Each structure stands twice: as C-alpha cells, then as structure tokens.
Amino acid sequence: MLKFVAWRLASLVPVMVVVTFMVFGLVLLIPGDPAVRIAGQDATVEQIEAVRDRLGLDDPFLVQYADWVAGAVQGDLGTSLFTSRPVAESISEALPVTLALTLTAIVISLCISVPLAVLAGLRRGTWVDRLATLGSSVGIALPSFWVGLMFVLLFSVTLGWLPATGYVPLSEDPVGWLRHIILPATALGIAAAAESTRQLRGSVIEVLQQDYVRTARAKGLKTRMVIGKHVLKNASVPLVTIIGLQTTFLLGGAVVVESVFGLPGLGQVAITAVTTRNIPVVQGIVLVAVVVAMLANLLVDLSYGYLNPRVRLHD
Amino acid sequence: MTEHDDSRSAATVAEPVAAVPGTPPAAVHGRGGWRNFRRRVGSNRAAVLALGVLCVLILIAVVAPWITPQDPNAQNLRAVLVPPGTDGYWLGSDQLGRDIFSRLIVATRVSLLAVLLAVAVAFVAGAPVGFLSGFVGGRFDMVVMRINDAVMSFPPLLLAIGLVAVLGPSLRNAMFAVGIVFAPRFLRLVRGVVLGLKEETYVEASRGIGTSTRMILVRHILPNTLSPLTAQLAVTVGFAMLAESSLSFLGLGVQPPDASWGSMIREGFLYFYQSPYLGIFPGIMITIAVLTFITLGDGLRDALGREERKER
C-alpha cells in the first residue's frame, strides 16, 4: 500500500513540472510589454521599472521560472502588485472557504445521487427511474450560479429561511456555518449529483445482474444488506472515478458560486485579481487549485484500493 | 459536466472493423456506415427532439436582427425594470429600460457564436495534435500526453480565468481560453481512434501494397474519426456554453452593451432585489441550449455504440 502511494506521488512529478511551467508561463501570454500592461497605461517610467524589477522581468525566462518554483515550494508565491501583501497569505485565508464549499457540494451531491440512483436502478423502467433519468439530464445542463440565484430568490427573498450572503467559519458557529453554506453547496452540487446519478444507476443495474448478488440473496441477507453492502461497494468503483474528476471541476465552479453568495473564498480573491491584472495573485490561485485538485485525485485513487482489492494487492 | 469517456468510445470504434477480402477497405466504414449511423440517430426520440430545438435556436440566431420587437440596445429611462407582461415588454425591461425579450434574441446569436468559436479553438488546438501524436507515437506521443495530462489536471474554469486575466476580459479572449481548456478532449479522442486504427490489419495491408502514408490517413483514419468526433463536438458545445455563461456572469466574457445569456444573468444579479426576474429567462435559455447539445451528443454516441455492436 505504501509502495502504491509512493508510486502515485512520483508519477505526479512530471505533471507538476508541466503545470508549474504553464502557470508561470501565463506571463508570456500578456500581449506587448508585460510591465507596461501590468503597471497600466498611465504609469510613469519609474512605476513601470518598479514592476519590471519586482517581477524580475529582465532575467532570462528560465531563471525567473526557477526562482518562482523555488519560492512556491517553500510556500512563497510572491507578493500582490498593489498591496505588497504576500500572495500566500490571502490565499490561505480564502482557501478554507472554497474547500469547505467544494467538499460540502460533493457530500450533498452524494446524498442526492446515491439513493436516487439505487432506487432508479432497482426499479428500472418505472416512473421513478424515468424521473431520475430525466432529472439527471436537466441537472447536468443547469448553470450552477443561476441555480444559486434561484435558490436565493426562493429560500432567502421569498421564504426568508436562509441568509442570501455572507459566511461564518465552521469553528465559530457550526449552525451558522451550515446555514450559510447549504444553499451555495447545493447549487454547486446539483450538476455533480446529476452526473453521479446517471453513472451510478448504470452500474447498479449492471451489478444487480451479477451472480454474487444472487448468492447474497440466497444466504437470506435482508434486502438492505444486499443492496447496501454487496451491490453498492461494487457499483461505487466507477462512481469514485467520476468524483475525482468532479472535484477538479467543482473547484472551478466554486469560484463562480462564491461570487453569487458573497463567500470570501478563492473566487472573490481571483475576480479582484483578474480585474486589476494582479498576475502574481492569479498565478498563485491557479497553482494552489491545481495542487488541491491533484491531491483530491490522489485520495480518490487510494480509495480504489479499498473498493477493489485487486489493485491493493498487486501494486 | 466532467469528462465523458472518450477513450472507451474510441476503443470500440477501433475494434470491429473487419477486413473484407476483395472489397476496398473504405467501403467498410464508408458511406453505408455513415447512412446507417444517421438512421440510428433518427430512432432516438430525445435526440430528434434536441435536433429540432437546435434548428430553432440556430434560426433565431441567424435572423435575430430582424425579429427583435425593439432595438435590444435602445434605452428607455421611463420604463426601467418594468415587470414581464407590461405593454411592449413581454418579458419586462432591464435597469436601462431595454427590452429583455429582444435582448434574449440577440444574446442567442452572441452565445451560439461564442461557443462555436470556443469549440473551434478546442478542435483546432486538440484534434491535429492528437492525430499526429497517435500517428507518430514514440517519444513525441509521450511528451504530448504529459502536457495533455497537465492541462486536464487544471480546474477548467480556473484555467480559463487565469488565461483571461493575462489576455484581458473580452468575449474573444474568454472563448479562446475556454477553447484551450477543452482542447485535451479532442486530443485524447482523436489519438485514441488513430492508435486503434493503426493496428488494424487493413491499414497494414494497404501499406504493404505501397499506398502512400497520406492516402492511408485520408482514406481510413479520417472517416473513422468522424463519427466519434461529431458526438464529442456536440457534448463539448454544451459544456463550453456553461463555461461561457460562467465567465460572462463574472464579467470576464461579453462586455456591455453587448449581451450573452450569461452576462444578462450578471445584470439580473446586480439588480436582483429590485427585479429578480431579470435573471430568470436567460438561465432557462442556457439550460435549454446546454440540454439540447448534450442530448444530441449522447444520442450520437449511443447510435455509434449500437452500430458497433451490430457489426460485431
């Protein structure tokens, strides 16, 4: 098992090299002189020179890259262009919010999709099944930020049940946290739920036809046990792949949903940075997001070992 | 939303092509196969419905300038934020008194053109590289696939935001960014098909009798990538539309006074408490359009799958 983890970590290295290169290389894409573009049209020569100096734009590209990566490895992502605040600091403040949102979205997505998919798979061809299939098609097509708006309209403005904006950290007030996170997380999780339902329904149907399910029933196990233990564990294998991909996707989606609900996450930081062309901050956020996504996928890979014993024993 | 399994469909495409002695290989997957394929799509009711909706959307986009009841950019400060159903404003007006219905029509054109651009970028950036990568193989293929893996490990929307940050917010830049984000799908798909076909006996055979490499490409590989690519294109257009609307919602895509569905929701969001319905209709349009493209893509892929099964 340890060998498997080590091997997976090692295989991330070449991808990480390319990723960091791409993130840093974003600067190269800036049309014209980056220093002029970043400092702004009305900047004085001194200001432009200051930017050039601070970003090390006169060094050869590879030197700049090496400096940046060396810093990043030690947790130094440079400083903001305008406030000279360390980028890592603003990110570490905002990241927990985005992580909480993404994670809650996945949990909600599973709470919706697992029962729905199992029910649809068991009652194949009935109205429950048809409704679940139709619902999952529509769910995938819903823009999450719009769903968020509609939630605010319904639950905050019309019914007044939940707050429309703001955030309370979990450590301060768990109930308040839940009240603030539930709408954005559901809005973000609906598309994921739709896709998981679709995937899981298919694998439940497939697993139900397996001989070992008949064996489980022949043992006299209760239906709850047959489905919850024997069917679900095997049907989860493809679902887990999907969840890995979804985590990557949802981290991006979270940025948009955050701006609907005014959550102080990476999205807020990113949008401000993009509109002010605060390139070091943008680079930092993108890099952190990729690393988080990669770690999430690593976790997912490890859970294969639990679901499929073959993987565990052969590596 | 996340990756649809390209590699699997690519593999099934490659498998069942059997060499028929005496017949030209192109006939195996040539016109007959394509016609069959179209017929199978036709038997899927959801896909047919989606095709119908798509035609309507395209029609609206094409004739948009001539069918808007009002000038979509004409402001009327005496009829600001009027509710739907008000005389002359079927779906109400926005914060500048512009007719929502007319703006929705024009936005259809903007949104469709935008995603077409994005998917074209994705296709052009992905397909030829995948084709080469699969055909050349070896170290080149390895390097390409590493880069591809790296691009796919980015959260798609964040990569797009990063690109827009350096390029500057505009619809064109946003669509370029979305295109780059979706390019790996095409790269992987085409590479998979090419790799599978390279092993096929009939490609080997025609190389044996001295057909030039270019002929092999044109006669065998291109036709075989066509059907899975069509399916992938449709699905990608759907997801690109979600990405476009997200970026425009964040103000990184379409810039005022132009409108796409996403940017209309943005305006609706800004005036949410005065008139919440501003954002409702564009959201419905996005959902319908995305659903249309994804259903179409699924229909195409199912038709493909069935075709392959039957041949086997």
Added chain:
Amino acid sequence: MQSIQPVTPAITLDVQDLVVDVLTEHGWATVVDGVSFTVATGETLGIVGESGSGKSVTCLAIAGLMPPRQSRVGATALRLLEHDLTSLSRSEMSDVRGRKIAMIFQEPMTSLNPAFTVGDQIAEVLRRHEGCSRRDSKQRATALLDRVGVPDPARRFTQYPFEFSGGMRQRVMIAIALACRPDVIIADEPTTALDVTVQAQIVELLRELQREQGMSVIFITHDLGVVADVCDRVLVMYAGQIVEEASIDDIFESPEHPYTEGLLASVPRMDLPSSELVSIPGQPPRVGAMPAGCRFHPRCSYRRDECVAAGTSPALEWAGPGHVTRCLRHHELTLEGTT
C-alpha cells in the same frame, strides 16, 4: 454405492404442482409446468435435464429467488418441514433462506463477491441467522473453511475470491451453504464449471458432508454419471415438466421414458469406444412454443400418431413401485438402460 431407502421416510421438502411463469419479449411464458416432488430427510434427489428444461428455475422458485416483477410463482403446496413457504412474507422467506434451505451455484468464479474477503462472506451468514458476534462468526467460519478442505484456513479467511482457484471457491460456496446446518441444500450444477479431477473431489466432499450431517440434498445436473454417484432418486425434467421419476437403480436399469433412454445413451462410457456416443437429435422446444401433445414427440424415435393427437401432454403414470413416467407407450416399449 446406492443407499437403502428408509422404511418410513420423513418428508423434508414437499413441492406440489409448482408453476413458474417468466416475462419474455412476447409476454408471459410458462417455464415450469406443474412440477411435484418430495425430498425425504437425509435423501439426495437428483434433477436431470438439458439446459432450459426448467430444473434450475424450479429450485430458484422454491428458494424464493425468482425476480419478483419478471416472474410469477404458484404452487398448491410448498412445504419445508413445518414452514409453509407459500404463506411466508419476503422478509420471513429471507429468514428461511441460508438457514433452513441453502444453495450452491454453478459458477464458483462469479458467485462470490470480489470486493469482500472470503471469510467475511461466510461469517456474514452466521451473523445474519444466528446472531453471532464478529469474533464467534470468524472462529466458526474458519472452522468451516477447514471442514470443506481449504488448507491454511486462518490465512485464507482474510483473502479475496480472486486469490482462490475455481475448486477452492466452490469449497467456499459449500462452506457458506453449510454454515447454518440447513435442512436442504440445493446444489445447482455445482461441478459443471470445474476440471474433471476437481469435480470428483467436490462430489466426494458433498457426499461426505451429507452423510455426516444427515441433511437432504437436491442435486441438479445434466450429467447422469454424477447422478449415479451421489443420488438416491432421480427426477428427469423436459420442457418444464417431470417426464420420469424413479430410484437410481430403476432409472439406469429400466428407464420408462424415451428421453431418459436418450440421456442414458449420451453418457460417455468407459467400456465403449467414444464413437458410439449417441446424442438426442434435435433441440428442446423454445419457451412459449411448446409442441402439442407429448412435448418430446418431435425428437422421439418411438413417436406414434397418438402421441400428438391427444393435444395435451400425457399425464404421469405409474410404471412400477416408486416409478412414474409421462410416456403413453411405456407399457409396450422396452427401453434400453445401462447395467
């Protein structure tokens, strides 16, 4: 080896007029048509027939394992000891399954769940029916593995099915079936998927266990050779019906149905060159397309007009003590058995 029938056999399982319909593309079709039999305590009953004759469906139906929406099961009586199986709810039926009536299936390679350890799959039966604690159930499951001849049971307990050979997996299936000391074990072609040498070992194991525990066994197979080895009595099924029932001696020495004769002739024999192996011409009828009259007549070499003319399939008739057949001509025919 034939064992002697007890003088007054106690009945463990009593099946009367079992009918099973399944839903096909063309609507409901009857696949088991009025099957009746009893199994005495400690007896081994063989059910023989080609695939599609309804022998597996019969047993799945008895155990309540037919899929609810795609099948209908009816019987005038279905009794297992004191339980009237027809009156049990689904949950009550699941209390009986695995505890009083256990099953062993044909495909050891796919009948065990790949995601759980072998030990857990045995132990969970004990936990389900006997309320064992985790530790007790582990101990008993290990003992069971040992009993069915799995070497190094403590280590094997924690392994997964893919680490077992086909024969070893079938031993595990037997251990699962045996766990709660059931009154009846239904073994549905338990050796078909195995190598010949392994087949013999599994058959021997089942025979041993049956003798040791005194349970009843229903042994489904299409292999009459195996039947001769293990069974006391045999039912021959064809096209959803019983066509002959007799003791093991009678069926081999003096079959009373042409189909049985055909089956006997198709058993490979050591004393004859393999070229003389005979098989029954033609195919069994398809579900939902039963021939009029005797269902076997299209393939029967003794067929007369009367076999078809009746329109319905002939009734079971006595052909001797404990011997019934569904052939109109059994009085006039002298069919060839093996000795």
